[in-house]
Amino acid sequence: DIQMTQSPSSLYASVGDRVTITCRASQTISTYLNWYQHRPGRAPRLLIFAASSLQAGVPSRFSGSGSGTEFTLTIDSLQAEDFATYYCQQSFSFPAFGGGTKVEIK
């Protein structure tokens, strides 16, 4: 099984900050990596697919990069609505999610 490890598991940030979340795969997954945002009480939302492609309707302050085993999600100029938990998900083999990163208000 391919294990996905996210870091940090949580972070505190302020509106306007730049936030970077890392996701590491236990083996190479090329660019079979997606990122989701999950706000409490809401359905998870696809942000980035194939490591770096922005899903339609997602603000351009979100960006993804990486390939192989290491990936990052960056949020430029954090907004109030961005406080949420973020998950990576690989689809190189059967889909699997990372442990999540909770972005909280400082």
Added chain:
Amino acid sequence: QITLKESGPTLVKPTQALNVTCTFSGFSLTTPGVGVGWIRQPPGKTLEWLALIYWNDDKRFSPSLKSRLTLTKDSSRNQVVLTMTNVDPGDTATYYCAHRNYLTTTFGVRLTQHVAFLVWGQGTMVTVSS
């Protein structure tokens, strides 16, 4: 507009079977590339992928749960049913269904092998307890 909604029991007894239905609109499960996936989230834990059914009735299951899961689709009613047998308290979770389709990058490249869940339902909470 694509929407999905999960429905099912809120409480199930251990050893019983759980049936959760996903009713969707805005897409057809007969269109090439389309699929409906199931993902769950136990309280305080991360997301766990369970199963995925494709337009051509191809089905994929989580290896750790494969022996307990069944998927059926009714394309005419726009529904997918996930059945999980022999549940226990560890199956307590919010169960989500989600839409899958081919992805197209900003460069116009169609990705047919990637699996991403483009639209999710709100989820239904299921508790397993006697």
